[in-house]
Amino acid sequence: MRNIVIISSSVRLARNSHRVALYFKRYLSEHKIANADIVDLNEYKFPLFDERLRSLPNPAQQVLEFADKIKNAGGIIIVTPEYNGGYPASLKNVIDLLYAEWKRKPIAIATVSSGAFGGSQVITSLIFTLWKIGAWVVPSMFPVPKVQEAYDPEGAPTDKEVTDKRAKTFVDELVWCMQASEKMKG
Numbered sequence: 104m105r106n107i108v109i110i111s112s113s114v115r116l117a118r119n120s121h122r123v124a125l126y127f128k129r130y131l132s133e134h135k136i137a138n139a140d141i142v143d144l145n146e147y148k149f150p151l152f153d154e155r156l157r158s159l160p161n162p163a164q165q166v167l168e169f170a171d172k173i174k175n176a177g178g179i180i181i182v183t184p185e186y187n188g189g190y191p192a193s194l195k196n197v198i199d200l201l202y203a204e205w206k207r208k209p210i211a212i213a214t215v216s217s218g219a220f221g222g223s224q225v226i227t228s229l230i231f232t233l234w235k236i237g238a239w240v241v242p243s244m245f246p247v248p249k250v251q252e253a254y255d256p257e258g259a260p261t262d263k264e265v266t267d268k269r270a271k272t273f274v275d276e277l278v279w280c281m282q283a284s285e286k287m288k289g
């Protein structure tokens with residue numbers, strides 16, 4: 104079975120966007136789409152970026168493990184909150200840490216906010232950074248407005264039917280790109 108890594112970006116104390124990461128993990132396994140692994144940046148608690156992995160003299164085990172997960176992922180879903188119109192420093196911290204691992208990696212972006220616009224202002228800056236590093240950003244969106252009302256703390260959506268329908272459109276696009284990528288690798 105294909106594997107998808109879900110990056111949960113928020114390291115905020117009372118974070119809510121992690122609910123969306125939990126939802127996708129369950130959605131992907133419930134529908135037998137992929138083995139899904141959450142890479143939780145709050146668990147890694149990486150120090151502030153000071154060098155790329157390839158130039159680090161003694162990389163921490165955690166960094167190597169993180170790099171392996173990204174490298175081996177067939178595709179990635181990034182779940183990101185919107186902070187002041189941008190994505191969190193925790194996410195930029197790990198994008199900059201790696202390089203080749205991101206190359207041509209199919210990545211779909213789910214944006215999250217507590218307000219009405221679903222974190223959609225994050226999209227342009229995050230797409231640009233991922234494009235710049237050579238990732239393959241999938242052209243589908245999953246904005247989550249009012250996350251605190253839309254999901255419970257375990258990631259169960261308030262309206263499962265509608266949420267699963269939106270998730271299908273979003274994930275189908277990612278899977279298409281993953282399959283295309285696999286074919287090209289031979």
Ligand SMILES: Cc1cc2nc3c(=O)[nH]c(=O)nc-3n(C[C@H](O)[C@H](O)[C@H](O)COP(=O)(O)O)c2cc1C
Nearest residue numbers: 113115118119120121184185186187188216217218
């Ligand atoms: C520093 C900070 C900045 C924020 N800026 C925005 C913003 O620009 N637009 C928005 O819709 N929500 C904003 N919010 C609200 C977040 O979308 C909301 O807290 C959401 O739950 C963030 O995800 P998290 O709980 O996983 O951290 C901000 C929250 C914080 C903590």
